[in-house]
Amino acid sequence: MAQTLYFPLLLIALCSISECVQRQYHFINENKNWTEAQSYCREKYTDLATVDNMNDMIQLNKSVDANYRAAWIGLQGTNVYKWHWSSGDPVFFLNWASGQPYSGDNCAVMTNGKWFVGACTATWTFICYNMSRGLVFVNQTMNWRDAQSYCRQNHIDLVSVRNQNENQQLEKFINDSQTSGSSVWIGLFSDPWQWSDQSNSSFRYWKTGQPISQTNEHRAAVEQFSQGQWSIYMSNNTNNQFPFICHEDKLIVIQQNLSWSEALRYCRQHHVDLVSVQSVEMQYKVMIMVKLASTEAVWLGLRHSCALGIWFWVSGQTVCYQNWAPGNGTSEEDCEPTVRSGAVQSGGNQTWISRPETDQLNFICRNY
Template structure:
C-alpha cells in the first residue's frame, strides 16, 4: 500500500507531460489560384492547410511568411435538406462564383441570385416531386416547400437529374429557370474534415465582391482570415497528415508489425485533438472497428499505448476499458469504432480489422 501514492503521482506526472501532436505544414512560395493550389497540395502532400484550433494556427504561422496566402477553407454547395452535394450537373462555365443559389434549365444547373423570382420544385414524401407554378425568390420557395411538403428538391445522381428534367419539361415548355434546393453557404475544409474553428479578421467574411468563396490569411494580421475570390493568385500552405488508414484485415499483432515495418507505429491517441484526427481518417475504413496501438497490460491491470505512454485521455464506449478476468487468455486490444460515436472498444487480438498507422 505504501507504493500506491508514489505510483499515482508517477501516473499523473507522465500524463501531464504528454504533448498534443501537431499537423505538419508546408509553405509553398508559388502563386496559384485556389483550385490550382488545392491540386498541388493533394499531389505533393495531403491537402490545402486545415486548421482545427489555435494550436494548429500557431504551428501554421511558424511555417509561413506573413503574406497573403490560401488555406483550405471554401464555401461548399449543399442541399436545402442538409445532404452533401455529391453529384453536380453544372452548365458551361458554371458556377461562376457570383451567386449562392442554384436553378435548373434544360437539365443543367446554374448559380443565380437568391433574390430573383423563379418557379420551383418541392419534394413530398408521399407525392414525390411537386411542381409549384408560383414566382418566388429562393428563400421563399424553400419556406413554402418546408411548410407544405418536405423541402426544395434534391438531386442525388444522374438518374434523379434526368427524372427531374423530364418532370419539369412536361410542365414548363418555355424552358424558364426553376429553383432546386442547392445553395452555397456553409464553409467546408478541402480535406472534408469536421472542424468548426474559425479565425476570421473583424468584419470577415463579408463576401464583398459577391464571389468571395475561398479563404486566405491576410498579411500583417497575425494570421487572421478573410474571404477572397478564388481566382486570385497567392502563395499557399499545404498540410501533411501523419495518420494512414490501412485497408487490410489483420490481427492486432500483424497490424503492429506492418506499421513498424512500413511507417512508425500503430497510432496512440493521447488527446482530444488526436482523437478528432482519428475520427476524420477512420471514415475511410472498410471494417466496423479499426485497430489502435492500445493493449491491455494484464499483470499491471491497466491499458497502455504501444508507444509506452499511459492512457491519460480516454474515449471508451460504455462497458469497455476495464481489464477482463480472462485477460491473459484473450489478449484484449483496443480499437476505435469506424461509425457512430467512434468510441474505443476492446476486442480479442485475433480479430482481423483495418488499422491506423502513424508517421509521427
Template sequence: MAQALFFLQLVALCSVSECVQHQYYFINQVKNWTEAQRYCRENYTDLATADNMNDTIELIKPVNKARAQNIWIGLRKTSVYTWHWSSGDTVLFLNWASGQPASSNNCTVMRNGHWFDWSCSATCFFICYNTNSGLVFVNQTMNWRDAQSYCRQNHIDLVSVRNQNESQQLEKFINDRNSSGSAVWIGLFRDTWQWSDHSNSSFRYWNTAEPNNYGGDENCSVIETNAQRGWADNPCHYQFPFVCHEDKLIVIQQNLSWSEALRYCRQNHVDLVSVQSVEMQRRVMNVVKLASTEAVWLGLHNYCSMNMWLWVNGDMVCYQNWAPGNGSTPENCKLENRKGAVQSGGDQTWISLPESHTLNFICTNY
C-alpha cells in the same frame, strides 16, 4: 513493490501534455486556389487545415517571412450551412429549444437551459472556458465575434457542450451567476465553409469584418499578411502562394488482426496510433471516416498483470473515450487477449475486441 513503482511512473506520464499539429509547408509559387489544391494533393496531403489555435500558430510560422499580400489555405465556401463549435470540437450533441433553430441567424445563446439561434451582432454576456479554472462567466456584453476574440485572448475559447451532462452543468453555472435570466453566448455557430481535406474542423480565425464576400464571389480563404495574420475571403481565381499540410495519421484499408496491424505500422510507418488527448481524438475522428470496417484498431492493449490498459508507446490511458461497458479489464483477459478499437461511425468512441478480429487500422507517422 516493483508493480507499485511502475504504476507511479505511469501516472507521472499523464501530466505530460501532448503537442499535436499538422506539418505545414509554405509553397512560394503563385497559383489560383484550385491549382494550389491540386499541387498540395499531389505532393503532400492537401491545402492547409487548422484545427485549433495551436495549429494556427504553427501555420503562421512558415509564412512569416513571406512578402505576399495573401496566402491560400484550404477553406472554401459551399452551399450547405453546418453547425460548428468555435473551439473546433465535433458537434455530437444539440439542445435546441422547441421550434429552434427558427431563423437564418448563425450564432447561439443559452437561456433557461435551452439553445436559441441569435443574431451574431446582438450583444450578450458569454461563457469562456479555461484549462485550469474551467468555465468562466464574463459579465460584459459583446457581440458573438467580439466574445469569441475575448475568450481566445484571455482564456481558451467560447464554451462547447458535448453531452447532456455538460449541458446541465453549464445551465447550473449560468443560473448561479446570471440572476436576470438573460441570453448568454455559447460557442455554437454555423457557416457554409468547408476544408479542402473534408475534415470536421470547425475552427475559424477570421480577421475583423471577414468574411465579407466583397463583390459577391469571394469563395476561398487566405491568410492576410497583417500583424494578426487572420483570415479573409478572396475570389478563388486570384493567384497567390499557398500552404500545404501533411497528415501524420493514415487509415490502412486492410483487414488485419491487431498484432498484424501493429507489425504493419511499425514496418511501414512509425506505430499504431496512440490517442492521449482530445486533440488527437479529433484527428482520429477526421480520418476514421475513410475506413471500410465498423471499427478500426488503435494502439491500445490490455496489460493483464497490471489490470490496466496501455498504449503501445508505453503511455498510460489518461484521456478516456470508452463506449459504455468498455474499458474495464475482462476476467478472462489472459485467455482472450483484448485490444482497443475506435468505432468508425456514431460518436466514434472506443471499444474492446478480441485481438483476432480483422479490422482496418490507423498508423501514425508522429
C-alpha cells in the same frame, strides 16, 4: 469580473496531456490560383491546409519561411449553412427553444437553458471555458466575434455544450452568475464555409471585418501582416495568384485487415507507430479517420498486460484519457486463448472496445 466553476465534462486534466496537432504544414512559395494550389497539395501532400484550433494555427504560421502578402488555405465558400462549435467540438446535441433556429442570424445565445439565434453583432455577456478553471462567466457585453476573441486570448474558447448534462450545468452556472432569464453568448455559430479536404473543422480565424461577403467563388487566405488571420479573395480573379500552405495528415487509416501485432509492425515499418489517443481532441481526430475504415472496428495502439492487469499505449504513455464502451477496458481481461488489444468502433459513438489480438481489422498509424 469573471466567475468560474469546475466543469469536469469540459476538462482534460488527467495526467499530463500534450498538445495535439493532427497535421504537418508545408509552405509552398510559388504563386498559383486557388485551384492550382489545391491540385499541387493533393499531388504532393494531402490537401490545402485545414486548421482545427489555435495550436494548428500556431504550427501553420511557423511553417511560413518567407515574406508574403497572402497565402491560400483550404477554406472555400458554399451555399450550405451548417452549425458549428467555435471550439471545434462536433455538434452532437442541440437544445433550441420552440421555433428556433430561424434563418437570418447565425450566432446562438442561451436563455433559461434554451438556445436562440441572435444577430452576431448584438452585445451580450458570455461564457468561456478554461482547461484549469472550468466555466468562466465574463460580465462584459460584447458582440459574438469579440467574445470569441476574448475567450481565445484569455482562456480557451467560448463554451461548447455537448449533452443534456452539460446544458443543465451551464444553466445553473449562468443563474448563479447573473439574473435568471438573462441571455449569454455560447460558442455555437452557423456559416457556409467548407474545407477542401471535407473536414468538419469549425475553427475560424477571420481578420476583423471579414468575411464581408461570401459566394462559391470566395476562398480564404492567411495574411502575414495580420498575424496570420484570414481574409477572403475571389478564386476566379486572375490577379489573385498567391503562395499557399499544404498539410500532410499525421494520422492515416490503413485499409488492410491485419492482426494487432501485424498492424503494429506495419505502422512501425511504414510510418511511426499505432495511434495513441491521449485527449478528447485526439479522439475527435480518430473519429473522423475511422469513417474511412472498411471494418466494424479499427486497431489502436492499446494493449492489455495480463501480468500487470493494466491497459497501456505501445508508445509508452499511461492511459489517462479513456473512452471505453460499457463493459470494456477492465483490468480483469480474459487472456485465454489470446491477449486482448484495444480498437475503436467505426460506427455509433466510436468508443473503444477490447478485442482478441488475432482479429483482422483496419488500423490507424501516426506519421509523426
